[in-house]
Each structure stands twice: as structure tokens, then as C-alpha cells.
Amino acid sequence: MQQTFYKYQGTGNDFVMIDNRQQTFNKNNTKRVTELCDRRFGIGADGLILIENHADLDFEMIYFNADASKSFCGNGARCAVAFAKQLGIINNSTTFEAIDGVHNATISNGIVKLHMGDVDKVEKYKSHVFLNTGSPHHVQFEDNIDTFDIKSIGAKIRYGAPYNEAGSNVNFVKKIDNQTFRVRTYERGVEDETLSCGTGVTGVAIAMHATKHTTSNLVNLNVEGGELQVSFDAQDNNAYSNIWLIGPAKLVFKGSI
Ligand SMILES: N[C@@H](CCC[C@H](N)C(=O)O)C(=O)O
Numbered sequence: 001m002q003q004t005f006y007k008y009q010g011t012g013n014d015f016v017m018i019d020n021r022q023q024t025f026n027k028n029n030t031k032r033v034t035e036l037c038d039r040r041f042g043i044g045a046d047g048l049i050l051i052e053n054h055a056d057l058d059f060e061m062i063y064f065n066a067d068a069s070k071s072f073c074g075n076g077a078r079c080a081v082a083f084a085k086q087l088g089i090i091n092n093s094t095t096f097e098a099i100d101g102v103h104n105a106t107i108s109n110g111i112v113k114l115h116m117g118d119v120d121k122v123e124k125y126k127s128h129v130f131l132n133t134g135s136p137h138h139v140q141f142e143d144n145i146d147t148f149d150i151k152s153i154g155a156k157i158r159y160g161a162p163y164n165e166a167g168s169n170v171n172f173v174k175k176i177d178n179q180t181f182r183v184r185t186y187e188r189g190v191e192d193e194t195l196s197c198g199t200g201v202t203g204v205a206i207a208m209h210a211t212k213h214t215t216s217n218l219v220n221l222n223v224e225g226g227e228l229q230v231s232f233d234a235q236d237n238n239a240y241s242n243i244w245l246i247g248p249a250k251l252v253f254k255g256s257i
Pocket residue numbers: 013065069070071072073074075076135136169187188189190194196197198199200
């Protein structure tokens with residue numbers, strides 16, 4: 001049977017999107033997920049997203065990495081909001097469910113503002129910070145960020161102790177000014193650098209604030225695929241709430257396979 005799909009991107013993090021409200025896609029078929037995400041033999045994407053009906057909320061987002069593993073995806077969620085608007089499921093604001101819980105979002109002129117889950121723990125080490133923003137993130141400074149071999153060093157950290165097989169996403173950061181950071185991310189589940197990672201830049205913004213590299217609670221993040229913003233409220237106990245990820249989400253093309 002032919003499957004209609006849409007290709008979306010959020011600052012270059014790209015996704016195959018499927019309207020699965022009629023259950024036309026078998027979500028247990030992980031082989032199909034990896035085939036569709038394959039850049040040579042399939043459509044090609046960093047991940048695949050299903051939009052499904054939800055009993056109480058506007059929709060449910062089901063996210064798979066390109067290797068069919070599951071986690072929360074910030075850029076994918078922003079694209080899911082744009083896709084739900086295109087499908088006529090929502091207007092300019094929404095409440096939906098994802099693997100990490102319920103999210104609110106607004107969309108205006110192609111810019112999606114997504115409410116992220118609270119971060120209640122920021123682990124600070126000598127060389128890096130670790131935190132979970134819906135997905136696990138290792139954050140470390142890298143001065144030679146433009147020439148650095150993100151894929152091989154990222155993979156070593158992702159597969160090494162203490163993360164091991166379960167892994168972590170790995171973000172390399174260079175400070176531009178008090179409110180602006182350049183970020184490159186190695187993504188678990190894609191097992192390569194992606195052009196942007198929404199949960200990653202959220203983690204970077206909070207890590208930079210927690211380690212006093214920024215005093216601002218609105219941070220600009222320059223990634224390979226464009227620009228994102230993260231705002232948040234810092235609590236007294238190193239916890240963060242009212243976290244918003246802001247940036248563009250665009251339809252690239254529609255097809256059937
Ligand atoms: N690209 C995503 C993160 C997707 C999940 C991640 N690869 C993981 O497995 O933890 C984003 O925009 O947040």
C-alpha cells in the first residue's frame with residue numbers, strides 16, 4: 001500500500017512526518033522506520049514522526065530516531081506542531097502528548113514556540129555538564145568548533161563511560177557573547193552530527209546559565225542549520241522551569257512511497 005508522507009525540517013534537523021490518525025502506518029515495524037529514514041535507499045531523515053489521535057489533547061506525537069530508537073525530540077515536536085496546523089488539527093496554539101509528557105506550543109508565521117519539560121537536575125563536572133531536557137545531553141566547550149571532528153569525538157563520548165550503550169547526545173559549545181553560543185551536536189540514534197538538536201540547544205542554554213557563562217534567561221543558539229532561542233526561569237536550587245524552545249519549522253515536500 002502507498003504511504004503518503006511529508007518531509008519537514010527545523011533548523012536543518014529533518015523528519016519524515018506521517019498522519020497516522022487512521023493507523024495506516026504500523027508503528028511496530030521498526031525496519032520500515034529505518035528504511036524510510038535511510039538517506040540512500042529511502043526518503044532520508046534524522047527521524048520519523050507519527051501524528052496520532054489523542055483521547056483528551058489535540059494529538060499525540062510518536063518520535064523515532066533514524067535507527068528507530070525512541071526519545072523526545074524538540075525540533076521534531078516543533079515540526080509536529082507545524083504539521084498539525086497544516087493538517088487542520090490545530091490553529092495557532094496546541095496541547096499535545098509526547099514520550100516525555102504533555103507540551104504546549106504556539107505557532108505564528110512559521111515560528112514555533114514549544115514549552116519544554118522542567119529540568120530539575122543539572123550535573124556539573126570539571127570538563128562538562130550533563131542534564132536531561134526530554135533527552136539526555138552531555139555539554140562541553142570546544143574552542144575549535146569549526147574544525148573539530150564532531151562525529152568521531154562525539155561517538156567516543158556517546159559510547160564511553162558513564163553513558164555506554166544507552167548513550168547520550170553530545171553537544172560542543174563555543175561562547176560568542178554573554179547571550180549567544182555556537183553549538184554542534186552529535187545525536188544518539190542518528191549516530192552522526194545533525195544540523196540542529198532542539199533538546200540539545202535547550203540543554204546548552206541551561207548548562208551555560210548553571211555554570212555562569214550567561215546571566216541572561218533568553219539565550220541565542222547558532223547551530224549548523226540556523227538559529228534557535230531558549231528562554232527559561234532559574235530556580236534557587238539549580239532547577240529550571242518555564243522553558244521555551246523557539247524557532248522555525250518548515251514543510252520541505254510531500255510524497256508517497
Ligand atoms: N533531534 C532531537 C533529539 C532527538 C532524540 C535524540 N537523538 C536521542 O535519542 O536522545 C531534538 O531536536 O531534540
